[in-house]
Amino acid sequence: MIQIYPYDSEGFFLGQPETLNPDPVTGQYKIPENATSIPPVKDGQGMWRPWFDSKKQEWIEKADQKYKDSVKGPADPPSALDQLKAQCAATMVHLAEAQNLIESQAKMIADLFLMLAEGGEA
Structure with a gap:
């Protein structure tokens, strides 16, 4: 055969x-x-x-x-792991942006308290 x-x-x-x-x-x-x-x-x-x-x-x-x-044919769709990695990266970017906003607001509040302590004049 x-x-x-x-x-x-x-x-x-x-x-x-x-x-x-x-x-x-x-x-x-x-x-x-x-x-x-x-x-x-x-x-x-x-x-x-x-x-x-x-x-x-x-x-x-x-x-x-x-x-x-x-x-x-078309490229393979991203795997579940790749999708999770992308979501994690996006979450980390949002977290960093929120942290920067918190820090700038804390500085602004500290400056306002300092102005009040010095007599309230800007």
Whole structure:
């Protein structure tokens, strides 16, 4: 039993390998015309849109960047941890702003008390 890689009439890989059993009489494998035993890989990596060149007996990558981008889809949404980190950062900014406001109000109150102690004139 071997794996074969079928392709369509234009030469593009159909997406799933198939299992081929040997002929029960001869024991030989009869690979169909629209398939090969060569896996659709290049430099040990899979391909986006493999096309089989039957003359050269090799798979060729036919996907351009536009095709790859269309297959990738939208970016993953942020994880729950990333959302919590963003909320924590926003809370820290608000806390720092509130602390600054408290400090400026405390200074203002201290200045007012000082003015009252000196006779109330500004």
